[in-house]
Every structure is written in structure tokens, then in C-alpha cells.
Amino acid sequence: MRNVDVVIIGGGPAGLASAIELYKKGVTDILILEREKKPGGILRQCIHDGFGLTRFGETLSGPEYASRFVHQAEELGISCMTDTTVLEVTKDKKVYASSAKEGFVEIQAKAVVLAMGCRERTRGAISIPGTRPAGIYTAGVAQAYINLRNEMVGKEVVILGSGDIGMIMARRMTLEGAHVIGVFELQPYASGLPRNIEQCLNDYHIPLYLSHSVTDIRGKDRLESVVISEMDEHLQPIPGTEKEYPCDTLILSVGLIPENELTWGAGAKEDPGTKGASVDESYQTTVPGIFSAGNVLHVHDLVDFVSMEAEALADCAVRYVREGNLPECKLAVKGDELVSQLVPARISGTSDVTVSFRVKKPLKGCTVEICQGDKVVKKQKFPKALPAEMIQMKLKAEQLNEQDDLEVRVVC
Amino acid sequence: MERFDVIVIGAGVVGSAVARELARYRLNSCVLEKELDVACGNSSRNTGMLHAGFTYKPGSLKAECAVEGNKEFDQVAKELGVPFKRTGKLVVGFTEHDRENILKYKVIGEKNGVEGMRMIDKEEIEKIDPNAGGEFAMYVPSSGILDPMAYTIALAENACMNGVKFHFGEKVVKIDRPDSEDGDYRIHTEENEYATRWVINCAGMYAPEISEMLGYPNYPTKGFKGEYYVLDKKAGKYLSIPVYPAPNDKGGFSTHATPTVDGNVLVGPDSYVTEDREDYKVTKSHLDGLFADGSRMFKQMKREYFIRNFAGIRWKRYNPETGEILDFLLESDDAHPHTVNLVGIESPGITCALPLARRAVARLVAKENPQKNETFNPVRPAPKRFYDMTREEQREAVEKNPLYGEIVCRCETVTKAEILSAIHNPLGVHTVTGIKNRTRATMGRCQGGYCETRITDMIEEELGVKPEDVRYSKKDSYMFTGRVRDAK
Numbered sequence: 001m002r003n004v005d006v007v008i009i010g011g012g013p014a015g016l017a018s019a020i021e022l023y024k025k026g027v028t029d030i031l032i033l034e035r036e037k038k039p040g041g042i043l044r045q046c047i048h049d050g051f052g053l054t055r056f057g058e059t060l061s062g063p064e065y066a067s068r069f070v071h072q073a074e075e076l077g078i079s080c081m082t083d084t085t086v087l088e089v090t091k092d093k094k095v096y097a098s099s100a101k102e103g104f105v106e107i108q109a110k111a112v113v114l115a116m117g118c119r120e121r122t123r124g125a126i127s128i129p130g131t132r133p134a135g136i137y138t139a140g141v142a143q144a145y146i147n148l149r150n151e152m153v154g155k156e157v158v159i160l161g162s163g164d165i166g167m168i169m170a171r172r173m174t175l176e177g178a179h180v181i182g183v184f185e186l187q188p189y190a191s192g193l194p195r196n197i198e199q200c201l202n203d204y205h206i207p208l209y210l211s212h213s214v215t216d217i218r219g220k221d222r223l224e225s226v227v228i229s230e231m232d233e234h235l236q237p238i239p240g241t242e243k244e245y246p247c248d249t250l251i252l253s254v255g256l257i258p259e260n261e262l263t264w265g266a267g268a269k270e271d272p273g274t275k276g277a278s279v280d281e282s283y284q285t286t287v288p289g290i291f292s293a294g295n296v297l298h299v300h301d302l303v304d305f306v307s308m309e310a311e312a313l314a315d316c317a318v319r320y321v322r323e324g325n326l327p328e329c330k331l332a333v334k335g336d337e338l339v340s341q342l343v344p345a346r347i348s349g350t351s352d353v354t355v356s357f358r359v360k361k362p363l364k365g366c367t368v369e370i371c372q373g374d375k376v377v378k379k380q381k382f383p384k385a386l387p388a389e390m391i392q393m394k395l396k397a398e399q400l401n402e403q404d405d406l407e408v409r410v411v412c
Numbered sequence: 413m414e415r416f417d418v419i420v421i422g423a424g425v426v427g428s429a430v431a432r433e434l435a436r437y438r439l440n441s442c443v444l445e446k447e448l449d450v451a452c453g454n455s456s457r458n459t460g461m462l463h464a465g466f467t468y469k470p471g472s473l474k475a476e477c478a479v480e481g482n483k484e485f486d487q488v489a490k491e492l493g494v495p496f497k498r499t500g501k502l503v504v505g506f507t508e509h510d511r512e513n514i515l516k517y518k519v520i521g522e523k524n525g526v527e528g529m530r531m532i533d534k535e536e537i538e539k540i541d542p543n544a545g546g547e548f549a550m551y552v553p554s555s556g557i558l559d560p561m562a563y564t565i566a567l568a569e570n571a572c573m574n575g576v577k578f579h580f581g582e583k584v585v586k587i588d589r590p591d592s593e594d595g596d597y598r599i600h601t602e603e604n605e606y607a608t609r610w611v612i613n614c615a616g617m618y619a620p621e622i623s624e625m626l627g628y629p630n631y632p633t634k635g636f637k638g639e640y641y642v643l644d645k646k647a648g649k650y651l652s653i654p655v656y657p658a659p660n661d662k663g664g665f666s667t668h669a670t671p672t673v674d675g676n677v678l679v680g681p682d683s684y685v686t687e688d689r690e691d692y693k694v695t696k697s698h699l700d701g702l703f704a705d706g707s708r709m710f711k712q713m714k715r716e717y718f719i720r721n722f723a724g725i726r727w728k729r730y731n732p733e734t735g736e737i738l739d740f741l742l743e744s745d746d747a748h749p750h751t752v753n754l755v756g757i758e759s760p761g762i763t764c765a766l767p768l769a770r771r772a773v774a775r776l777v778a779k780e781n782p783q784k785n786e787t788f789n790p791v792r793p794a795p796k797r798f799y800d801m802t803r804e805e806q807r808e809a810v811e812k813n814p815l816y817g818e819i820v821c822r823c824e825t826v827t828k829a830e831i832l833s834a835i836h837n838p839l840g841v842h843t844v845t846g847i848k849n850r851t852r853a854t855m856g857r858c859q860g861g862y863c864e865t866r867i868t869d870m871i872e873e874e875l876g877v878k879p880e881d882v883r884y885s886k887k888d889s890y891m892f893t894g895r896v897r898d899a900k
Contacts, residue, residue: 035819087819098798098806098816098817098818098819100815100817100828101814101817103807103810103814104806104810104811119861119862120861122719122859122861124642124718124720124721124859125718125719125857127694127699127721129694129695129699130694131692131693132692133884134883134886134890134891135891138861140861144865145865145868145892150895150897151868151879151891151892151894152896153891153892153893176896215696218693220690220886221885221887221888221889222890237696248893259858261823
């Protein structure tokens with residue numbers, strides 16, 4: 001069994017950023033375990049631009065954004081074992097992994113950083129009725145086929161779900177000669193970013209239909225058509241509104257789920273709001289010394305925030321490796337009924353903390369108040385707030401007390 | 413034109429079992445299958461239940477074969493390397509009427525020779541499985557669960573390694589009967605023509621048409637379709653035994669909850685009539701019904717556990733005058749020389765496949781008295797699964813063959829070594845679902861989100877096929893329209 005100070009699971013944006021930051025802060029005995037042939041994570045297939053505006057002040061493609069971190073990690077000499085899949089992380093931080101190149105790997109770590117990212121919600125998870133022909137792809141899989149493998153998945157395309165990857169694939173497939181009939185969204189609002197509605201749909205005259213969903217899939221061998229219905233306010237199909245669209249391809253962009261099998265295997269508790277681990281202000285899970293950041297913790301809309309969150313995690317992991325523990329976090333963080341995906345779940349009241357969350361529905365002219373007891377710790381006005389856009393608010397240690405739970409309220 | 417001693421029509425579980433039993437003799441046999449793999453119809457669209465045999469009419473072929481098939485299955489599973497667990501079964505009731513129906517079938521079961529059935533109270537249900545519904549139950553110790561795809565594949569591969577040929581994508585459209593007792597049948601498929609001395613009809617839902625081509629009646633049949641949910645392995649942790657509701661007055665079971673040998677849970681099937689033999693679609697109303705009914709059987713039923721759904725059809729023979737559902741039909745007579753006709757084989761077809769196959773082949777043996785195949789080997793080793801190994805075994809496997817180190821399917825922990833072995837399967841099946849049914853890759857909660865691209869890559873690379881020639885499951889189920897850009 002090999003000993004390493006920090007094992008980082010996943011060589012995507014979160015894993016790379018945390019590794020570099022750990023190294024810079026002096027914790028150099030670290031190892032990234034990456035299942036793909038190269039580090040970079042999902043960014044490797046995101047060949048569109050728009051990455052890095054917040055982190056670098058310029059717009060980069062996914063591979064360009066990733067390569068900045070990959071090069072830096074290489075320059076620092078950070079070890080990254082690619083083609084290596086982690087099978088298990090134990091509560092006492094043993095890591096078992098398997099690799100064609102390295103063989104069967106067993107490592108004892110002082111701390112573990114979980115940076116596995118997320119996966120796409122599937123047709124089965126949302127129970128779309130109909131037959132089961134070929135030609136139905138999640139947006140990320142279609143993107144991998146087209147951008148990484150040079151394989152075209154279809155010609156006449158319907159896209160279900162207005163997630164960012166779905167809209168990006170609408171544009172991508174149009175550019176490669178396919179005809180995109182439209183993007184259909186169950187909710188009465190888009191789930192992706194406004195800039196993607198502009199740049200991926202409006203610029204290419206691809207219609208976006210809100211309050212619509214696929215209610216039947218037809219075709220035996222290859223997809224032949226889908227039936228789309230309008231949805232009522234309870235998100236149920238309105239009878240009589242069915243319309244059949246002949247197509248050979250259905251792309252699903254219906255949500256992302258943090259990929260936490262290893263997290264639960266290690267005994268960490270889930271946060272029901274994020275479907276990621278329940279973490280404290282140090283990004284530490286309920287298992288001491290196991291940390292989580294990026295899309296495996298909660299799904300982000302911009303990679304820049306993934307990198308920044310992972311860097312913040314690294315600060316805490318450094319303290320844990322050096323001092324053996326972190327401030328005890330006894331105060332709960334709660335949100336009101338308009339708040340979702342709140343991170344962290346617990347704070348100490350003695351440290352600076354970044355609170356991240358989303359609103360549950362589109363809001364205009366609202367104020368977010370973060371309170372402890374009767375005291376408003378921080379207040380911020382938002383001309384508009386969308387579920388597609390994560391809100392982050394930074395609180396200073398000196399603003400906080402050590403007695404009262406923290407509450408996030410949205411006032412309209 | 414290829415000539416065979418025996419042609420079996422259909423490579424479902426029954427056709428594959430017949431092929432395996434034929435392999436015990438020195439006969440030149442071939443299976444013709446319209447799809448691109450075995451078990452593409454209802455052999456793969458069922459609960460995977462090894463039935464005990466307590467609902468079938470005493471003296472019927474169903475009852476006889478189910479009890480026989482049940483008793484021998486430990487040995488069969490061992491020989492063929494099929495995942496199997498003798499879990500027992502709970503038939504649970506809520507009302508006095510349920511109790512009456514359960515007791516009625518307890519009596520029938522005892523007549524059929526089913527051993528060890530006993531009534532238990534709620535306390536004992538909770539001891540057996542705290543997540544099973546029901547106020548009381550009949551506990552049936554001999555029921556079990558198996559992987560029906562793996563079983564059919566194992567039967568066919570065992571037949572194949574003992575000399576039986578399998579031709580896929582061969583839909584039988586016409587059969588010319590011989591003019592004389594010694595003549596051959598001519599079997600026309602969409603693509604080819606075959607000559608054969610014997611024909612065994614194992615065409616499942618399409619058996620009535622083949623029956624007619626052979627000169628037997630086109631027996632009246634109809635479909636009872638049912639839909640299923642497949643639940644995540646997270647739910648599988650909460651269920652250790654199949655939980656069935658009390659049978660209805662006609663002896664049918666509605667939605668049940670069953671653990672699978674791989675650790676998932678199946679919820680379904682319900683039952684409704686369909687006339688369309690390709691009607692495998694799922695519908696919102698039936699899936700919603702499954703959720704409500706399934707929750708009565710399995711207390712941990714949650715929507716977040718859904719990973720997939722599917723439908724299957726029990727294609728039954730019936731009496732059009734009375735509506736009565738009829739027994740399995742296995743017939744052969746001198747008016748239709750050198751044929752065995754199997755019609756209306758539906759549930760419990762998995763349990764009955766080998767007993768039916770032995771009875772079918774016995775008809776041929778009685779007429780022809782063929783020589784025994786002295787080299788017949790009934791053992792087909794189970795594919796080595798990385799997922800099932802201990803950490804120590806995994807380490808050894810990776811040391812011996814580094815390809816066991818490369819995890820292709822993360823959810824089900826399937827390695828490159830396993831995928832490659834599936835791509836080079838003895839039956840020569842090359843579809844993505846073929847790889848899936850042989851390895852479980854893409855069957856996990858991400859449904860191929862991570863591994864499907866890797867599997868299509870390997871199919872292209874290993875078999876030298878172009879992207880547009882990769883097939884998902886059926887003949888025209890192409891996955892790619894071509895390259896995005898021509899590689900220079």
C-alpha cells in the first residue's frame with residue numbers, strides 16, 4: 001500500500017484546480033486519479049467558447065481552459081495517473097483503483113478530494129413513454145460522439161430540455177448540417193443560461209418551446225418520430241395538444257446529477273437539496289478528511305466557479321493535512337422555500353464562508369438576506385434571479401456569531 | 413443451398429434450449445433467428461423468475477414442466493454458468509378474499525408437487541424481508557431468480573460450442589413441405605433458402621404462422637402485455653425476495669416486486685391485451701399504475717430509483733369460444749412428418765425451456781434414433797466478472813491480464829477484458845445490446861452515458877466496421893449516419 005498526503009479523484013476542472021492550489025500551498029505529496037486517457041474532464045469535448053470569463057477575464061474553449069490547468073500541473077510536476085478508475089474509497093481514506101497501465105492500485109491517503117463531476121439524467125430516469133429505437137442520446141453522449149470521435153449521430157433532430165449542453169448541441173448539430181426542429185422544455189422557463197438561448201438558438205433560428213415535452217417515442221429500429229404535447233401548470237400533458245414530429249434523433253438535456261457513488265461508499269451523508277455530499281464551510285463531507293468540490297458537490301453553470309470552489313477547498317485541505325482537523329461546524333445553513341441547492345450545510349461561525357444557492361423559479365427584483373437569529377448578516381438586491389444561474393455570496397468571519405444557525409431568505 | 417438435419421426456428425429461450433438438447437446427438441442442426449441475437453423477444457422481457465409451479469392446472473404441460481424445470485435448475489445454472497439464486501417467494505395478501513385465492517393455489521401447488529409452501533403471518537413476513545408488503549403471505553421456498561438473457565445466451569453458446577449453428581437476421585417467410593416421406597423441407601427466409609429433414613417450431617409469438625406454414629392450424633393466440641420499471645441497485649439493497657400479490661380469480665398475478673440476481677429491483681408487469689406482437693412501447697398511464705401497485709409490494713419504492721423501463725408480452729393460446737387460456741402446445745404427428753410444433757409457449761417459459769426442449773427432441777429421437785454425440789460437453793463456463801470478484805481476485809486478474817484493469821462501464825464495473833470477450837462471442841453477435849446483455853455494460857444508473865461511446869469504439873476497432881454499420885439492436889438500428897468530417 002502506497003502512502004500519499006492527498007488523493008484527488010478526478011482530473012477535470014475541480015480536481016486540477018484543487019491539485020494546483022494544494023501544491024502551491026506546500027502540500028506536494030499529491031496524486032490525481034483520472035479514468036480517461038487524458039486529464040481535462042468534460043471540458044475536452046466542450047469545443048465551444050465562453051469558458052474563463054470570470055476566472056481569466058477572457059473567453060476560451062473548453063480544451064483551452066482545461067489546458068491552462070493541465071500545463072500548470074505538469075510544470076509543477078503533479079502526478080496524475082490516467083486511465084485509472086477508482087473502485088472504492090473507505091472511511092479511513094484507503095483508495096482502491098484499477099488501471100490497465102498501473103495495475104491494481106491501493107493507496108492510503110491523509111485526505112481525499114472528491115472531484116468526480118456529474119452525469120446526465122437519462123430517459124429511464126424521467127420515464128419518457130414510447131418504444132426503444134436507436135437514435136436517442138443524452139446531449140453529452142452526442143457531444144462526445146461528434147466532437148471526440150468524429151461520428152455524426154443523426155440528421156433530423158429534436159432536443160428535449162433546455163439545459164446548456166442541449167442548446168449547445170442544437171447549434172453544434174446545425175453547424176454540422178443537421179436540421180434541428182426545436183428545443184422543447186417542460187418548465188415554463190429555460191433551464192440553461194440566457195446567453196446560450198441567444199447564441200445557440202436565436203442566432204440560428206432554432207425555436208425554443210417552453211411548457212412542452214415529449215409524450216411518445218415512435219420507431220422500431222431507428223427513431224422515426226416523437227410526439228410533443230403542451231404541458232399544464234402541473235407539468236402534465238394537455239390532451240389534444242399532441243403533435244408528431246418526424247425525426248431520426250432525439251437529444252436529451254434534462255438535467256445533471258452529481259456522480260457520488262464513491263462518496264456514499266465512503267460513508268459520507270447526502271445533502272438532499274444538492275444530491276451531492278453534505279459539506280461544511282471547509283468543503284469537508286461528514287467523513288473527516290474527505291472533501292468534495294465542483295459538480296460532484298453541486299451542479300454549476302460555469303466552470304470558472306468550479307475551479308474557484310476547488311481552490312477554496314484546497315485551502316481547507318491544506319489545513320487538515322497540516323493540523324489534523326478543521327473548525328467544528330455546529331451551525332446549520334438553511335434556506336427558505338425559494339432557495340435550492342444550498343452549499344455548505346454547516347458552518348462554524350468563526351471563518352469566512354461562501355454561500356452558494358439557486359432560486360427555485362425565475363424572480364424579478366428580489367432581495368437575498370442572509371441572517372443569523374435576528375441579525376441580517378448580508379443583504380443583496382438582484383434585479384432578476386434565474387434557476388439557471390448560481391448565486392454566490394461571501395460572508396466574513398467577523399460578521400458571524402457562533403450561536404445561531406444561518407438562514408438564506410429570498411424576499412420579493 | 414445449405415442443408416441440415418434439423419432446423420430450429422427461433423432463438424428465444426426455448427429455441428436455444430432445443431438447440432442445446434439437439435447437440436447431444438450427432439445431428440447437423442441450425443437455428444434460424446429473425447433478429448440479430450438470441451433472446452430479442454420475450455425471453456428477455458420478463459421477471460427472470462424460476463417459477464415453482466403452483467398456479468398451473470394439475471396435469472398440464474405447464475405444471476409438469478415448471479416443477480421439473482424448477483427442481484433441476486441448481487444443476488443447470490452450475491453447468492451453464494448462469495447467475496441464479498433460490499430466493500423463495502412471498503405471495504402476499506391483504507384481504508380475506510386474497511387469502512382464499514392464495515389457499516386455492518396452495519392446494520393446486522401441492523397437487524403439482526410443489527414442496528414446502530406454507531402460510532405465514534405479518535411478523536414472519538417482516539422477519540423474511542421488512543420491506544415486503546402484505547398482511548399475511550404464502551412462503552414458497554423453491555422459487556428463484558435468474559438472469560433470463562444470460563440463461564438464453566448460455567444455452568445457445570453451449571449448443572454452439574457443441575456444433576449447432578446459429579444464423580441471425582434470417583426471418584422465415586415460407587416453408588415448402590416435402591412431397592414424400594423422405595424428402596426435405598425447404599425453408600425460405602428473406603435472404604436465403606435452406607433444406608432440412610426436420611423442423612422444430614420455437615418461434616414464440618410468431619409460432620402460429622410457422623405452425624400454419626408446416627401444415628398445422630394457425631392457432632388463435634393473443635398478447636397480454638405488461639410494463640416494468642427497473643430500479644437502481646440502491647433499491648436492491650432493500651429487497652431480498654420476490655413479493656407477489658395474491659393471484660386474482662383467474663390465477664393471474666399483477667404487478668410484483670422482484671430483486672434481480674444483479675442487485676436491481678423489477679417492478680411489474682401489469683397486464684393488458686395487445687394484438688400487436690411488436691408492441692413493446694411503454695405508456696405513461698401504465699407506468700403510473702406500476703408505481704402505485706408496486707408500492708404495495710415493496711415499501712421502498714421511490715421515483716428517484718427509476719433507471720429504465722420496458723414491456724413484455726405473454727403471447728397466449730386461447731379458446732376463441734370460451735376465452736379460456738390454453739396450455740402450452742407441443743405436438744408432432746405423422747400427418748406432418750419430421751416436425752415438432754411448439755405454440756403458446758409463454759410464462760413460465762423460462763422455467764420450462766429445458767423440459768420442453770427434452771420433450772421436443774425426444775419426438776425426433778423416437779423416430780430417427782440418431783447416434784449420441786460422444787463429445788457433447790454440457791458445461792459452459794460462466795464469463796468471469798470483475799464486479800463479482802473480491803479485491804484480492806481483482807488484483808490477481810489485473811496482474812494476469814492488464815485488460816481487467818481498464819474499467820469501461822463504471823456503474824457496473826465492467827472491464828475491457830469482459831467487453832472484448834463479449835465482442836468476440838461464439839455466436840458472432842455484434843450489436844451494442846448484445847454486448848450489454850453479455851456483460852451488463854450500460855445497464856447501470858448512467859445507462860451508457862460513460863461507456864457506450866467506448867463500446868462502439870471497440871466494436872468498430874475489433875471488428876473493423878465503419879461507424880454507419882454499427883447496430884444498436886435491430887437490423888436498421890444504426891447509431892451513426894457517418895463521419896462528421898472526412899479524415900484526411
